[in-house]
Amino acid sequence: MTERPALTEDEFRRLCEYLYRRTGMVFTEAKRYYVERRVWERMAETGAASFAGYFALLRTDTRDEIQQFVNAFTVNETYFYREEYQLKCLTNDLMTERVSDKQAGDPIRIWSAACSTGEEPYSIAIWLLENWSRVDEYFIEIVGSDIDTRVLELARAGTFGKRALMRLPAELIGKYFQELSAERWQIEAQLRDSVSFTPVNLVEPGQTRQHGQFDVIFCRNVLIYFDDTSRRLAAENLYDNLLPGGFICLGHSESMSRISPLFDVRRFADAIVYQRPGTRT
Amino acid sequence: MTAVPKTVLVVDDAGLVRVYYRSILEEAGFRVEEALNGLEALEILLARPVDLLVVDINMPQMDGLTFLGTLREKEGSIASIPALVTSTESADADFAAARAAGANYYLVKPVEREQLVEFARMLCGVRS
Amino acid sequence: MPLVRKPTQPAEPPKASAGEVLAGLASANPEARWTAARAAAELADSAGALAAALPQETDARVREAMFTSLARIGTRESLRAMLPMLRSNDAALRTGALDALCSSHFAAHELLPQLLSDPDVDVRILSCELARSLPSEDASRSLCTLLDREAEVNVCAAAIEVLAEVGNQAALPALERCAQRFPQVPFLTFAIRLATDRIRAAGSRD
Numbered sequence: 001m002t003e004r005p006a007l008t009e010d011e012f013r014r015l016c017e018y019l020y021r022r023t024g025m026v027f028t029e030a031k032r033y034y035v036e037r038r039v040w041e042r043m044a045e046t047g048a049a050s051f052a053g054y055f056a057l058l059r060t061d062t063r064d065e066i067q068q069f070v071n072a073f074t075v076n077e078t079y080f081y082r083e084e085y086q087l088k089c090l091t092n093d094l095m096t097e098r099v100s101d102k103q104a105g106d107p108i109r110i111w112s113a114a115c116s117t118g119e120e121p122y123s124i125a126i127w128l129l130e131n132w133s134r135v136d137e138y139f140i141e142i143v144g145s146d147i148d149t150r151v152l153e154l155a156r157a158g159t160f161g162k163r164a165l166m167r168l169p170a171e172l173i174g175k176y177f178q179e180l181s182a183e184r185w186q187i188e189a190q191l192r193d194s195v196s197f198t199p200v201n202l203v204e205p206g207q208t209r210q211h212g213q214f215d216v217i218f219c220r221n222v223l224i225y226f227d228d229t230s231r232r233l234a235a236e237n238l239y240d241n242l243l244p245g246g247f248i249c250l251g252h253s254e255s256m257s258r259i260s261p262l263f264d265v266r267r268f269a270d271a272i273v274y275q276r277p278g279t280r281t
Numbered sequence: 282m283t284a285v286p287k288t289v290l291v292v293d294d295a296g297l298v299r300v301y302y303r304s305i306l307e308e309a310g311f312r313v314e315e316a317l318n319g320l321e322a323l324e325i326l327l328a329r330p331v332d333l334l335v336v337d338i339n340m341p342q343m344d345g346l347t348f349l350g351t352l353r354e355k356e357g358s359i360a361s362i363p364a365l366v367t368s369t370e371s372a373d374a375d376f377a378a379a380r381a382a383g384a385n386y387y388l389v390k391p392v393e394r395e396q397l398v399e400f401a402r403m404l405c406g407v408r409s
Numbered sequence: 410m411p412l413v414r415k416p417t418q419p420a421e422p423p424k425a426s427a428g429e430v431l432a433g434l435a436s437a438n439p440e441a442r443w444t445a446a447r448a449a450a451e452l453a454d455s456a457g458a459l460a461a462a463l464p465q466e467t468d469a470r471v472r473e474a475m476f477t478s479l480a481r482i483g484t485r486e487s488l489r490a491m492l493p494m495l496r497s498n499d500a501a502l503r504t505g506a507l508d509a510l511c512s513s514h515f516a517a518h519e520l521l522p523q524l525l526s527d528p529d530v531d532v533r534i535l536s537c538e539l540a541r542s543l544p545s546e547d548a549s550r551s552l553c554t555l556l557d558r559e560a561e562v563n564v565c566a567a568a569i570e571v572l573a574e575v576g577n578q579a580a581l582p583a584l585e586r587c588a589q590r591f592p593q594v595p596f597l598t599f600a601i602r603l604a605t606d607r608i609r610a611a612g613s614r615d
Contacts, residue, residue, distance in 0.1 A: 232477045
């Protein structure tokens with residue numbers, strides 16, 4: 001294996017600035033190792049002989065290089081209880097604020113806006129049932145959506161392999177899943193039936209509007225793939241789909257700061273979250 | 282006793298400007314943080330307070346005056362962080378607009394090394 | 410089980426008419442203006458109305474929606490309608506217009522030459538940013554042409570900022586000439602050196 005030199009200060013800075021401008025992702029010094037490793041991987045894959053050569057490929061987005069680069073940080077492979085810090089934030093802080101002016105029996109609506117094969121909305125459901133002391137006081141509606149109808153079919157079927165369940169303690173697997181065959185589990189029927197899945201293109205206001213307003217939206221690692229105009233539009237659509245005071249959670253490295261000024265930023269103990277201003281009347 | 286270095290948050294979408302100010306301010310003993318626009322600056326300030334803001338006016342997503350105005354309305358000590366506004370504009374109306382937004386001082390670009398250090402020290406209460 | 414699923418799929422709401430959009434844009438209620446501003450994107454003819462409403466709009470969110478709609482309409486008319494805003498004394502208006510223009514590739518090709526020759530210094534400064542939307546070679550060429558005739562330091566600085574990203578080897582002479590014209594401006598010396606280093610690093614690849 002040939003020696004892999006570290007990126008210079010200026011190279012790292014250029015790369016981070018460029019990626020921030022193109023995708024809204026923030027890479028800090030803390031992520032340097034991962035960023036460097038990814039650059040080396042992509043350099044090897046594309047045959048670029050130097051950082052400068054690779055950066056030129058990235059700049060021109062040759063063969064979707066931006067998506068290729070970013071994929072490593074968004075982790076295509078999804079699993080249950082991924083990004084647990086946001087689930088913690090949900091029950092530690094967000095739900096408390098959302099119910100502060102709700103009555104018992106009121107609905108709480110949560111949208112997993114890029115739900116893929118369903119791990120995220122099902123995770124939210126299980127997490128709430130397991131961790132939220134007030135879960136029985138309200139009617140909680142969880143909606144999962146994706147632009148890809150094939151993954152939605154898989155989400156509805158609710159079957160998963162071992163990797164998807166790797167973060168779940170055995171006790172929860174036993175409680176919420178049925179083992180269908182060797183290393184194949186299915187979400188138990190009642191839980192499966194209580195999450196709805198629907199196709200939505202986030203960039204089409206005609207498609208987003210009809211789903212009403214939510215208390216919390218999870219929209220992780222989707223906006224980074226849009227161009228500037230589409231990103232703005234998606235942010236406006238998501239804003240319209242939030243109740244006043246409602247929250248939106250992005251992916252771990254994403255920031256709304258490059259995307260849209262519509263939301264207020266809130267810092268909680270577990271996560272940074274964005275909020276539609278205003279209180280419910 | 283060694284004094285704790287003061288931290289400056291440089292808010293400017295121009296990468297070369299940020300590198301320039303960083304090199305000047307670090308040499309003068311400051312710690313430097315960076316933000317590319319007003320929204321990113323607000324987000325950073327939630328995580329860690331700073332001693333001084335150096336804020337450009339023309340930035341995407343949220344311009345410097347909107348940022349400053351928003352900051353000054355917030356609760357707590359974050360609202361009164363001293364702010365040095367930089368701009369390419371030199372008309373009186375622009376000084377007035379900056380002051381109205383909450384700037385403590387205003388420098389016309391290109392900012393010179395000595396000016397930046399002198400005013401950073403002054404606004405941070407650091408002896409020259 | 411406290412989880413509930415709503416089985417019904419609500420129908421897509423009807424599109425607003427031109428009359429409704431115009432009325433909405435003039436409303437005293439910012440919510441109504443927001444809705445109208447968003448709906449205006451579906452009506453190409455509303456570019457004029459949006460552009461007229463923008464300088465008066467005090468609500469930052471409504472303004473954002475208006476700019477997004479102008480960018481989405483994306484016609485020559487809608488993009489040109491934002492040009493006067495680049496000259497505005499209102500920082501939010503001029504940066505909002507620039508953001509919207511930068512999100513359109515069409516705008517860069519269509520408008521950049523005239524913008525880089527604009528008699529207004531501030532317009533030239535802002536417009537350098539628009540060059541980023543062009544293919545690197547075109548951007549580099551346009552900015553070098555600007556550099557060679559530009560007397561204002563801050564315009565040069567803006568051009569060098571973008572050249573540091575898009576510049577190619579052919580830009581090096583213009584950068585060098587600029588350094589020689591402004592030896593008394595330390596920031597330009599610094600910026601040109603950094604831009605040159607970056608361009609040279611790109612050029613030395615195999």
